[in-house]
Amino acid sequence: MSSLFGTLSIALSGLRASQGELDVTSNNVANANTPGYSRQRAVLVQADPIIIGPLTFGSGVSLLKVESLRDSVLEVQIQQENQGQGQIDAFLTGMRQVEVMFTSSQSDIGAQFSKFFASLSELSTNPSDLSLRQGVLTAAGNLASTFNNIVTNLTLQRQNLDLSIVQDVQQVNALTTQIAGLNGQIQAAEDLGREASSFIDKRDVLIEKLSSLIDVSSIRSDNGIALTTSNGTPLVDGMRSYSLNTQVDASGVQHIYAENSDITSKLSSGAIAGVLMIRDQKIPDLLSDLDTLAAGFEEAVNAAQKAGYDLNGQPAGNLFTAPPAGGTGAAGAMSLFTNDPAAIAASSDGSAGSNGNVAGLLAVHDQLIAGGRTPSDFYSKMVFTVGNDVANAEAEAEASQLVLQQLQDQRGSISGVSLDEEAANLIQFQRAYEASARVISTINDVLDVTINLGRY
Amino acid sequence: MRVNPNIMPDLLASMNETLRQEQTAILQLASGQRINRPSDDPAGAATLTRIQDRTSQADSFQRTMGDVQGQYQTADSTLSSVVLALDRAISLGVQGATGTLSDSDRAALSGEVSGIRDQLLSLANVSYQGRYVFSGTAQVQPFVLDSSVASGVRYDGNAGVNAVSIGNGYQLQFNVPGSQVFAAPGADVFGAVTGLMNALDSNSGIDAAVSAVRGAFDHITSQRVFYGNALNQIQSQQTYLNGEKLQLAQQQDTVAATDMTATASQLVNAENARQAALAAIGKVSQLSLFAYLQ
Secondary structure, eight states: OOOHHHHHHHHHHHHHHHHHHHHHHHHHHHTTTOTTOOOEEEEEEEOOOEEETTEEEOOOEEEEEEEEOOOHHHHHHHHHHHHHHHHHHHHHHHHHHHHHHTSOOTTSHHHHHHHHHHHHHHHTTSTTOHHHHHHHHHHHHHHHHHHHHHHHHHHHHHHHHHHHHHHHHHHHHHHHHHHHHHHHHHHHHHHTTOOOHHHHHHHHHHHHHHHHHSOOEEEEETTEEEEEOTTOOEEEETTEEOOOEEEEOTTSOEEEEETTEEOGGGOOSSHHHHHHHIIIIIHHHHHHHHHHHHHHHHHHHHHHHHTSBOTTSSBOOOSBOOOOTTOTTHHHHOOBSOOOGGGSOOBSSSOTTOOTTHHHHHGGGGSOOBTTBOHHHHHHHHHHHHHHHHHHHHHHHHHHHHHHHHHHHHHHHHHOOOHHHHHHHHHHHHHHHHHHHHHHHHHHHHHHHHHTTTOO | OOOOSOOHHHHHHHHHHHHHHHHHHHHHHHHOBSOSSGGGSHHHHHHHHHHHHHHHHHHHHHHHHHHHHHHHHHHHHHHHHHHHHHHHHHHHHHHHHSTTOOHHHHHHHHHHHHHHHHHHHHHHTOEETTEETTSTTOOSOOEEEOTTSTTSEEEOSOOOOOEEEEETTEEEEOOOOHHHHHEETTEEHHHHHHHHHHHHHHTSSHHHHHHHHHHHHHHHHHHHHHHHHHHHHHHHHHHHHHHHHHHHHHHHHHHHBOOHHHHHHHHHHHHHHHHHHHHHHHHHHHOOGGGGOO
C-alpha cells in the first residue's frame, strides 16, 4: 500500500518530466533555423514499479535521455552527392569562362579566318594594289593576335585555377582540424555518458563542407569518425587530422601532397577535382588544339606563299613566322613574318599584275590542314567540344542538384524541426505539466484532511 | 509519413530555376538568337561557324564579281568603240579606192585614218581603276607608237592571263591580253590601219589594205563574244550565289534564330511560375499553429 507522500513524488516526477519535455521543445524551436541541427526528443520511461505483496504500483515517470533524430546512412549519401555537386559546380564555373572565348562574334577565330580569305579574294582582282595587299597583312595580323589573345586568356585562367587549388587545400586543412577537434569533444562527452548530439550536428555540417571540396569517405570507428579520400589517403583519424600540402611541380603547376606522396591525380570528386579537370585536361587539350590549328594553317599559307612571287618579282618567303617544330606553342607565338605588303605572293609568274598565286593562297580555305579538317571545320569542332562540355556539365549539375534536394528533403523529414509539431507538443506538455501540478495540489488537500483528522 | 517541415530551400531552388528560365527567354528574345553561347546548342554552334564562313565566302565571290563586271564592261564598251572606228576606216578605204580621187583627196583620207589610229591607240590603252585592261599581267602601258616595227605600234604588255574565283572551284578568266585582241596574227588592228594609211598615201594596194582592216574588224567583233559570255556567266553566278546566301540565311535561322512565339510563351510561363512560387512563400510564412494559440 503506497503512501500519500509516495503519490506526491509520483506527481513530482510528472512535473519534472513535463518540464524536461518543455525544455526540449523550447530548444527545438530555438534551433528551428540552425543549419545542421537535428531535432531532439525527450525519451520518457516508466519508473520502476513498487511491488507490495500482490500489488504493483507505478512510481511515476523518468526522463531517460534527450535523443537526436538523424539518419547516418542518409548523411553519407548527402556527403557523396555533395562531392559530385562540388566537382560539377567548380567545373562549370571554370568552363563557362572558357566558353566565352569560343562564343561566336565578329572577332572570334572563325570570323578572323573568314576575313583573311575575304581580303585575299579582294586582292585577286587587283593584285598589285598596295592598299589591298595591306588589307591581307592586317587580316593575317588580326588572326594571329586573336590566337595570341585566346592563348593568353586560357593560360591566365589556368593560373587562377592553380591559385584556387592552394586556397581549397587550405580550407580542407582548416576543416579537418576542426573535425578532429569535434571528434575529441564527442568522445569526451560520450565517455562521461553525456549526449553529444550538438557536437555531432556541428561535425556533420563540417563534413558536408569538406565533401564539397574533396572526395571524402567516412568510417565510423571506436574513436569517433575517420575520414579518408576515396583512394585511402587519411584526412582525419579520431582526434588527429592529417593536413595536405601543395607544391609546385616542374611544369609550374601546384600538386597536392599527403605525407610526401602526390595525390593530385587520385582525387576523383569535390571542387578540387573539378578545378583539376579543367587545369590538367580541358585547358591543355584546348591549347594543344589551338597549336595544331595555328601550326597547320601557318604551314599551309607559307607553303602557298613560296609557290609564288612577291610584288618585286622575287620568289616569295613566309607570310607567318614558321611555327615551332611539332607545333607546341604555335598559337601563342603566331605572328607575321613580314610587315611588307609587297611580300604577299600574289603573282605566279613574277609579273606584278599576275594574280595566279592568290588562288593557291585561297585554296588553304579548303585544304585539310589539321587532323584531316579545313581551318573552319577544325575551329567549329573546337566550338562544339567546348559547348558540349559545358552543356553536359549543366545537365549533370541540374540532375545532381535534384538528387541532393531530394536527399535533403528526406533528411528534413527526419531531422527537421516542424514548428507546428512543436506547437502541438507545447500544448500537450503544458497540459501535462498543469495536470501534474493539479495532482500535487489535490494531494496537498488530501494531506491537509489527513493532518487535521483528529481535530474534530 | 513525416514531411520535410522546412520547404523554403525547395521553394527558393524552384524560384531560382524559373528566374533562370526567365532570363534565358529574355536574352533570346532580345538578341533574336537561340544560341548565345556554344553550350546553348553545341552542334548548332559548330554548324553556325561553318554557315558564317560560307556566307562570308559567298560575299567575297560577289564582291569579286562586282569588280570583274566593271572591268568587263569597260573592255566591252571600248571594243565597241574600236569596231566603230574600224568601220569608219573601212569606209574611208573604200572611198580612197575610187579611181577619181586626187592625191590631195587621198592625203586627206590618209590623215583621217591616221587620226583613227591615234584613237585606236588610246582605246587599246584604256584602264579600269588604275590598271590597263589590255596589258596582260604586266603593269605598263601596253601599246606604244614605234615606227621601227611593221605595224607602227609596239606591244609592251605580256600574254599573261589572270583568273579569279567566283565560286567554289569556279575560276573565271579576268582579262584578255592585248596581244590577242589587237595584235593577233593575221588580224593585227594597228598593222591593218597603218597598212591602209600607207596604201592611201602611195595609192597602191588599197583594196588589199581595206580587206585587212575588214579582217581586223571581224576579229575584234569575235573577241567581244568573250566579254558577252563572261558577263552572262557572272550574271548567272550572281543569281546562284544570291540563292545560296538566301539558303544559308534560312539555315542560320533554323539553327540559331529564336522561335519568337515559343520563347515569348516560355517567358510568360516562367513569369507565372515565379509568381506562384512567390505567392507560396508568402503563404507558407503565414501558416503556423503558433498563430492560432492564444
